[in-house]
Amino acid sequence: MKTVRAVPFSVLGGFLGAGKTTLLNRLLVDPDAPRCAVLVNDFGDIAVDASLVKSHGGETIALKNGCVCCAIGNDLGRGISTALDLETPPEHIVVETSGVAHPGRVAEVAHISQELTLGGVFVLADAAAVCAQLDDRWIADTVDQQLASAQTIVVSKLDEMPPENQAGVIEMLSERYPARSLATTAEVGWAQLLYPARGHRRAASPSANHARFVTRTIRSTATVDLHKLTNWLEHNPDVYRMKGWAMDTEDGRVKLIQAVGRRVSITRCDANIEERLLALVIGNDNLPSSEDILRAIANPGGVAV
Amino acid sequence: MNDEVKVYKARNIITMDAAQPNATRVAVTNRRITAVGGEEVEHQYGAADSLFSEAVLTPGFVEGHAHAVEGMIWDLPYVGFHDRIHPDGHTVKGCDSVEALVRQLRALENGFETDDETLFAWGYDSIYFADKPMRRDLDAVSSSRPVVIFHSNLHLITVNSVALARAGINRQNAIHGVYVDADGEPNGELAEFAAMFPVFRVVGNPVFGALDDPASLRRFGRSCHRAGITTTADLYNELQEPVVDMFAAVTGEADFPARIAPALGVMQLPIEEALARAAKLPGYGNEKLYLGAVKIISDGSIQGYSARVRQPYVNGIENGVWFVAPPQLQEMLRAFHAGNLKLHVHVNGDEAAELVLQTLAEAIAETGPKQRHVLQHAQMMDAEQLRHAAKLGLMVNLFANHTYYWGDQHRDATVGPEIAPRMNAARTALDAGLEIAIHCDAPVSPMGPLFTAWCAVNRQTASGREHGPDERITAEEALRAITLGPAISLDLDDRIGSISAGKFADFTALDDNPLRVEPMAIRDIRVLGTMLGGRWQPGP
Numbered sequence: 001m002k003t004v005r006a007v008p009f010s011v012l013g014g015f016l017g018a019g020k021t022t023l024l025n026r027l028l029v030d031p032d033a034p035r036c037a038v039l040v041n042d043f044g045d046i047a048v049d050a051s052l053v054k055s056h057g058g059e060t061i062a063l064k065n066g067c068v069c070c071a072i073g074n075d076l077g078r079g080i081s082t083a084l085d086l087e088t089p090p091e092h093i094v095v096e097t098s099g100v101a102h103p104g105r106v107a108e109v110a111h112i113s114q115e116l117t118l119g120g121v122f123v124l125a126d127a128a129a130v131c132a133q134l135d136d137r138w139i140a141d142t143v144d145q146q147l148a149s150a151q152t153i154v155v156s157k158l159d160e161m162p163p164e165n166q167a168g169v170i171e172m173l174s175e176r177y178p179a180r181s182l183a184t185t186a187e188v189g190w191a192q193l194l195y196p197a198r199g200h201r202r203a204a205s206p207s208a209n210h211a212r213f214v215t216r217t218i219r220s221t222a223t224v225d226l227h228k229l230t231n232w233l234e235h236n237p238d239v240y241r242m243k244g245w246a247m248d249t250e251d252g253r254v255k256l257i258q259a260v261g262r263r264v265s266i267t268r269c270d271a272n273i274e275e276r277l278l279a280l281v282i283g284n285d286n287l288p289s290s291e292d293i294l295r296a297i298a299n300p301g302g303v304a305v
Numbered sequence: 306m307n308d309e310v311k312v313y314k315a316r317n318i319i320t321m322d323a324a325q326p327n328a329t330r331v332a333v334t335n336r337r338i339t340a341v342g343g344e345e346v347e348h349q350y351g352a353a354d355s356l357f358s359e360a361v362l363t364p365g366f367v368e369g370h371a372h373a374v375e376g377m378i379w380d381l382p383y384v385g386f387h388d389r390i391h392p393d394g395h396t397v398k399g400c401d402s403v404e405a406l407v408r409q410l411r412a413l414e415n416g417f418e419t420d421d422e423t424l425f426a427w428g429y430d431s432i433y434f435a436d437k438p439m440r441r442d443l444d445a446v447s448s449s450r451p452v453v454i455f456h457s458n459l460h461l462i463t464v465n466s467v468a469l470a471r472a473g474i475n476r477q478n479a480i481h482g483v484y485v486d487a488d489g490e491p492n493g494e495l496a497e498f499a500a501m502f503p504v505f506r507v508v509g510n511p512v513f514g515a516l517d518d519p520a521s522l523r524r525f526g527r528s529c530h531r532a533g534i535t536t537t538a539d540l541y542n543e544l545q546e547p548v549v550d551m552f553a554a555v556t557g558e559a560d561f562p563a564r565i566a567p568a569l570g571v572m573q574l575p576i577e578e579a580l581a582r583a584a585k586l587p588g589y590g591n592e593k594l595y596l597g598a599v600k601i602i603s604d605g606s607i608q609g610y611s612a613r614v615r616q617p618y619v620n621g622i623e624n625g626v627w628f629v630a631p632p633q634l635q636e637m638l639r640a641f642h643a644g645n646l647k648l649h650v651h652v653n654g655d656e657a658a659e660l661v662l663q664t665l666a667e668a669i670a671e672t673g674p675k676q677r678h679v680l681q682h683a684q685m686m687d688a689e690q691l692r693h694a695a696k697l698g699l700m701v702n703l704f705a706n707h708t709y710y711w712g713d714q715h716r717d718a719t720v721g722p723e724i725a726p727r728m729n730a731a732r733t734a735l736d737a738g739l740e741i742a743i744h745c746d747a748p749v750s751p752m753g754p755l756f757t758a759w760c761a762v763n764r765q766t767a768s769g770r771e772h773g774p775d776e777r778i779t780a781e782e783a784l785r786a787i788t789l790g791p792a793i794s795l796d797l798d799d800r801i802g803s804i805s806a807g808k809f810a811d812f813t814a815l816d817d818n819p820l821r822v823e824p825m826a827i828r829d830i831r832v833l834g835t836m837l838g839g840r841w842q843p844g845p
Contacts, residue, residue, distance in 0.1 A: 016632055042573060074573065077501065077510070105481060109502050112473075112503055113473075113503050141623065141624055
């Protein structure tokens with residue numbers, strides 16, 4: 001029973017140092033940003049180039065691209081009210097939750113309020129730190145609760161890690177939080193925040209928010225025909241991204257496979273993997289099951305997708 | 306300046322000064338104490354005034370942990386379980402049953418002129434009710450206006466059907482914080498931000514505006530005066546410039562009845578900014594306003610199941626919540642300690658205490674001992690933790706009032722019978738060599754140092770149950786914990802906290818001697834009034 005004008009509401013959560021502010025800084029200055037209100041804990045870390053700022057009030061910064069950034073202070077409810085009551089109501093509200101907040105609980109406001117509709121719940125995980133955090137005496141339960149409440153877990157700083165460690169992190173997260181989608185920070189832009197599945201920025205209706213990232217982990221003990229794999233990736237519109245390692249049938253060597261959209265890159269690497277194929281595929285909710293993907297790679301014409 | 310010496314004679318003067326614990330005469334010049342003793346004081350300074358001849362004088366009470374919000378919260382009518390004294394001195398009867406609550410709300414509702422205005426009230430705590438008041442009970446109060454009851458912790462509200470309907474809350478959108486009845490219908494209880502948001506969107510939120518209303522601060526002053534308090538902490542204040550200016554102006558008024566020591570609330574500030582603000586603040590002070598200390602919050606509350614504990618709560622809740630992420634908390638503690646700031650650190654649960662102790666130990670090892678920091682509440686600290694605190698040169702300010710107000714609930718519903726009786730371990734703390742204070746945390750519990758002392762001396766719950774009698778302290782130790790102890794915790798013991806020559810002439814006049822009456826009668830002693838800097842302020 002939402003009103004037609006319900007404003008999409010997304011939550012960006014994650015533990016201290018997970019990279020929320022870095023991501024926000026990037027989103028805020030995106031020339032393609034929608035007219036959005038971004039609610040942050042404090043302005044301390046917001047680093048927006050002065051030339052992009054239209055005006056700077058006590059608790060708000062207005063940017064030339066139409067975005068407004070508001071400091072929440074103690075009272076998130078008041079912050080959201082302020083955003084909703086802006087003279088020109090925002091097209092989207094994004095809340096950066098504090099390092100100890102429960103992003104899922106914050107997002108629930110979009111279910112109950114008739115003025116809001118849920119965009120997405122994105123929880124960042126620092127690739128280099130998350131394993132230790134989930135094992136830390138003081139913070140494990142907080143970090144676990146946050147990740148479990150995500151719709152999409154956004155892995156940050158993955159590329160800063162050696163490839164052989166990347167797989168471990170992705171595997172751990174997908175095993176521990178199987179119902180959550182996985183993405184990397186580089187893949188999260190306004191398109192994903194606004195309409196998590198389709199990647200279309202200005203869809204006709206915000207109701208597209210039921211769609212989201214879907215993740216599959218594929219593994220196999222057989223070597224892989226990389227021509228077939230490449231072919232499958234290049235012709236499958238439901239795949240956003242793939243990253244993984246496979247032993248090439250042709251030369252018996254382990255290769256790193258990375259695909260973003262239709263671009264596929266295959267490079268040699270020295271990763272030590274137990275399986276002959278271990279990869280993570282991220283796509284929309286039409287993405288076939290792991291078994292079907294494996295079959296499709298074995299025989300590209302065989303499985304309709 | 307009036308430099309005339311005035312001598313006062315009293316039935317007893319309990320000085321809290323080890324050099325001369327008992328006296329009968331005190332000489333006051335202008336604002337300060339000139340001499341303390343017996344008859345010889347009259348010989349030297351002249352005949353005594355008879356103002357206090359029937360009274361017992363103690364050092365002015367010091368409340369080491371309260372909040373100026375106490376002055377603001379009375380903007381809303383009080384509907385809590387226990388009787389509570391209004392800042393103006395009259396007792397507001399507690400609502401100890403659903404019927405009493407509805408009756409009280411109906412009386413308030415009769416005072417409204419329009420049908421539409423929202424009825425707000427405050428102070429209700431569901432922990433005291435087996436059958437909690439619900440939407441339908443509040444519907445009996447009004448079916449035309451929203452009725453919104455704030456729970457005493459301000460994290461929950463209970464509302465009537467009108468409020469639910471206007472907010473658009475129903476069984477279809479009943480999220481986590483919307484409590485429902487057996488049929489799945491919202492029962493009127495709404496917890497935390499998300500569930501309360503639609504209600505505040507339509508009726509507004511009257512609680513916690515800026516603390517910048519002089520009338521609220523004067524009311525806080527009256528609450529102190531009524532309870533015999535001559536100095537109080539205000540232990541979390543963001544102290545924006547207009548607020549500091551207002552505090553300076555109001556405390557500067559000749560008839561403002563108490564000294565205030567606000568601690569800068571830094572949880573929303575970047576560390577560099579907090580350091581800079583804290584360094585600047587003492588300059589705004591005056592003889593009734595002391596600034597410069599900093600307040601840090603590590604966890605939540607035990608009765609709210611949000612304190613960080615080392616073992617799960619007895620109802621199955623695994624653990625509470627950190628107020629900020631532990632690495633951030635640790636960074637703050639290290640930076641403020643290194644910056645030589647005085648820290649008041651809120652620690653309720655024993656896990657929070659452990660993290661804070663460990664971090665302060667590291668900070669002290671790195672940059673050496675500096676200010677004497679105070680662990681505030683320190684409710685679940687055990688003997689080992691208290692000894693650790695003593696070793697680090699810290700102080701604890703214990704939440705003695707909890708024994709009475711929530712002792713039964715702690716045993717039955719929060720931390721269980723093993724831990725509850727050793728909460729607020731004043732005896733163990735003293736035996737560990739710690740200087741202690743005891744407090745009320747108003748508005749969480751009512752201001753009244755004699756009652757707080759009664760709690761620490763008798764360890765009895767609201768239901769009359771004995772609660773950890775081994776942690777009892779003597780009346781003398783308790784009196785120190787509401788005078789000199791908190792004065793030390795606020796670093797004001799060079800000017801208040803005992804009746805000693807040179808200190809401010811701050812006294813509390815009582816109608817009986819708390820060290821002589823039956824321990825159970827300590828709370829019944831009447832406060833006749835306070836003297837603040839030599840100025841007599843008779844009780845209401």
